[in-house]
Every structure is written in structure tokens, then in C-alpha cells.
Amino acid sequence: MFSPLIENLIQALRCLPGVGPKSAQRMAMHLLERDREAAAQLAERLTLAIEKVGHCSKCRTMTEAETCALCDNPNRDASVLCVVETPADVLAIEQAGNFHGRYFVLLGHLSPIDGVGPGDLGIDLLMSRLDSEPVEELIIATNPTVEGEATAQFIAERARGKGVKVSRIAHGVPIGGELEYIDGGTLAHAFSSRQVI
Amino acid sequence: MFSPLIENLIQALRCLPGVGPKSAQRMAMHLLERDREAAAQLAERLTLAIEKVGHCSKCRTMTEAETCALCDNPNRDASVLCVVETPADVLAIEQAGNFHGRYFVLLGHLSPIDGVGPGDLGIDLLMSRLDSEPVEELIIATNPTVEGEATAQFIAERARGKGVKVSRIAHGVPIGGELEYIDGGTLAHAFSSRQVI
Numbered sequence: 428m429f430s431p432l433i434e435n436l437i438q439a440l441r442c443l444p445g446v447g448p449k450s451a452q453r454m455a456m457h458l459l460e461r462d463r464e465a466a467a468q469l470a471e472r473l474t475l476a477i478e479k480v481g482h483c484s485k486c487r488t489m490t491e492a493e494t495c496a497l498c499d500n501p502n503r504d505a506s507v508l509c510v511v512e513t514p515a516d517v518l519a520i521e522q523a524g525n526f527h528g529r530y531f532v533l534l535g536h537l538s539p540i541d542g543v544g545p546g547d548l549g550i551d552l553l554m555s556r557l558d559s560e561p562v563e564e565l566i567i568a569t570n571p572t573v574e575g576e577a578t579a580q581f582i583a584e585r586a587r588g589k590g591v592k593v594s595r596i597a598h599g600v601p602i603g604g605e606l607e608y609i610d611g612g613t614l615a616h617a618f619s620s621r622q623v624i
Numbered sequence: 625m626f627s628p629l630i631e632n633l634i635q636a637l638r639c640l641p642g643v644g645p646k647s648a649q650r651m652a653m654h655l656l657e658r659d660r661e662a663a664a665q666l667a668e669r670l671t672l673a674i675e676k677v678g679h680c681s682k683c684r685t686m687t688e689a690e691t692c693a694l695c696d697n698p699n700r701d702a703s704v705l706c707v708v709e710t711p712a713d714v715l716a717i718e719q720a721g722n723f724h725g726r727y728f729v730l731l732g733h734l735s736p737i738d739g740v741g742p743g744d745l746g747i748d749l750l751m752s753r754l755d756s757e758p759v760e761e762l763i764i765a766t767n768p769t770v771e772g773e774a775t776a777q778f779i780a781e782r783a784r785g786k787g788v789k790v791s792r793i794a795h796g797v798p799i800g801g802e803l804e805y806i807d808g809g810t811l812a813h814a815f816s817s818r819q820v821i
Contacts, residue, residue, distance in 0.1 A: 428719075429686070429715070430686070431688070432688045433673060433686060433687075436670060439665050439666040439669040442662035442665070450642065452715070453712070456686075457640070460711075462639055470670040472636040473664075473667040474664070476630060476632070476663075480627070480629055489657070513657070514626070518625050518649070
């Protein structure tokens with residue numbers, strides 16, 4: 428119904444997560460009718476980011492520099508290393524604000540069905556960091572999913588061989604949550620992981 | 625928290641309607657981590673569309689050609705002209721599928737407070753079409769808002785001077801709607817516009 432260039436743009440906008448045909452159409456109309464300047468800027472920044480952004484050579488998070496700002500910061504505690512699945516997880520933990528150690532980003536989780544093995548997660552790089560850096564504790568903060576747990580187990584076994592203390596973040600009832608609305612799996616986990624007070 | 629190029633991309637994604645900081649972050653992560661090819665295509669199509677897409681010289685809808693596919697189609701009924709506010713309105717009417725005439729897109733509505741006057745809506749172009757084309761009926765399908773109604777009144781007065789039959793699409797209870805949930809304004813309109821059956 429629209430002209431080819433507009434149809435192509437609508438189609439391309441659907442690559443964004445959570446954007447269906449209606450939203451893509453609304454976005455295309457908005458950009459073309461009302462905000463071509465912002466659209467041009469978006470195109471330019473997309474191109475620049477695709478071209479330049481790679482991974483930190485130490486922690487594998489995304490950055491356009493050789494190493495990221497967190498790895499470069501000398502004030503971070505090098506004795507604690509936190510393993511997460513994605514760069515967004517780093518952000519979430521930083522926003523919580525009580526962890527002051529360093530990170531390692533797996534960029535995924537073990538998933539044999541999708542062909543994701545230890546090599547894809549940079550686990551050798553992680554192990555070499557345990558050898559070369561004064562890491563005393565490895566905190567594994569992968570997601571509490573089947574794959575995340577399997578990944579955590581795999582890393583824990585490899586790291587224990589290096590004489591490093593390995594811990595897993597706690598899973599249970601979220602703060603402010605109401606028991607009535609918590610799923611059974613979480614509640615069962617909260618009971619089995621109960622702590623003496 | 626992210627590196628500057630990523631932060632800039634997240635910021636730029638917020639120009640999209642309905643995209644807040646969290647979604648923008650999720651979109652940037654998705655594009656950079658999982659789908660750089662689609663991201664490159666999006667950037668390219670955005671640039672191309674911004675550069676090439678203009679307005680149809682007859683109906684003012686968006687197109688990269690001199691005139692749009694609907695204006696070029698010789699099978700459309702030239703005796704009925706439908707006036708809408710936006711190109712998306714044309715799409716909605718085409719999808720309903722029972723209108724076979726031609727369109728005129730105002731690209732907005734009269735809004736003195738925003739400095740939008742008859743000149744910005746191409747009303748002179750519309751009037752010259754009424755003179756030069758065999759239009760018998762002008763159907764005004766602007767939105768049933770205060771501005772849309774004012775625009776409809778303004779156009780109706782101008783068009784009546786040309787000896788053209790002017791109509792307004794019906795407003796009332798939507799098909800499949802339940803009276804219980806319809807707002808008072810719509811219901812009042814539905815009563816005052818009741819028709820003998």
C-alpha cells in the first residue's frame with residue numbers, strides 16, 4: 428500500500444525486539460512525517476556502532492575500546508569476579524550499586540541444542556584470568572534458568588580446580604514480593620535455601 | 625555505564641514513538657549482540673527513505689515517486705475524493721476495502737495554536753483538484769477531534785462554493801462495540817445522528 432522505500436523501512440524496523448507490523452508502521456510514519464533529523468541521526472549512530480563496537484578483551488562486554496571502562500577502572504576490587512550472561516546484566520548489577528569487583532560476560536549460556544559450547548562463552552579466557560589475576564572469589568550470576576544453571580555448574584567445576592572460592596547469587600522471593608504471587612519453583616527454592624537467622 | 629557509541633545509539637533509538645529508556649537499551653543490545661546485519665539494513669533503509677521519500681504531487685501522501693500508486697491507478701473512481709489527515713489513514717481505509725475513489729492527504733489538521741493554517745494543509749491544491757477533476761462528492765474523513773471537526777467544517781465550506789456534494793463519514797458506536805463501554809460523547813453523537821430504518 429505504501430511506496431516501496433516506505434514498505435522496506437517498515438520491514439526493516441521489525442528487526443527491533445517487540446516491534447510488530449503496526450508499531451513498525453507507526454514508527455516509519457513518525458520518522459518520515461515528523462522527525463527526519465532524528466531518523467538521520469539514528470541511521471548514522473547505528474552505522475557507527477555496528478562498525479566500531481566490539482568486545483572488551485578482558486571481560487567480553489561490549490565496547491568500542493580495547494578494554495571497557497569497568498576493566499580500566501583501578502578502583503574496582505580485583506579479588507572478586509562476577510560472571511554474567513549479557514552486558515545488560517552488568518548494567519543491572521551496577522545500577523544496584525553494591526558490587527565493586529570486576530566482571531566477566533559470557534555473551535550467552537551453554538545450550539547444546541543451539542550449538543553454544545564453552546568455546547563460544549569464552550570460558551578459556553575466564554580461566555586464564557583466574558590464573559593471571561589475584562581473584563579470590565568467583566560470583567556466578569547467570570540467570571536461574573535451566574541453561575543458566577547448567578552454565579553455572581560447568582564454570583563452578585572448572586574454577587574450583589583453580590583453588591578459587593566459587594559462589595552463586597541467592598535465588599528466592601524478591602524483596603517487596605508477596606508470597607501469594609510467587610511461583611511454586613521460586614518458593615520451593617526459597618525454602619530449600621533457607622538460612623539460620 | 626555503556627561505552628559512548630552504545631550510549632549514543634540508545635539515546636537515538638528513543639526518537640522512536642513508544643520507546644523509553646529500557647526498550648531502547650534492549651533494542652541496542654539486541655541489534656549489537658544478535659543482529660548486526662538487520663541493524664545495517666535498517667540504517668541503510670532509513671537513510672534511503674529520508675533522502676528519497678517526498679509527497680505525491682496530487683494527493684500529498686508519502687511516496688518517492690512524483691505521484692503515488694493510488695493516484696496513478698486508472699481504475700480508481702475519480703468522481704469521489706476522500707480527505708484524510710495522514711498517510712496511515714489512507715492505509716486504514718484501503719484495508720477496510722470498500723472505498724474505491726481517490727484521496728487527498730492533509731498531513732495534519734487546522735491548529736492555530738501550533739501555527740498550522742490552511743496553507744500547510746494544501747487546501748489550495750485540494751480546491752484546484754475540485755476545479756480540474758470530475759469530482760462529484762468530497763468525503764471528509766478527518767478525525768472526530770476538535771481540530772479534525774474544525775478542519776472538516778473549513779474544507780466543507782470552501783468545497784460547497786465549488787458546487788460539490790460534501791459528506792462526512794459517520795461517527796457513532798463502533799461495530800462489535802458494547803454500549804456499556806462506549807464513552808458519553810460517542811453515545812450522544814450516535815443518538816443525535818440516528819437514522820430511520
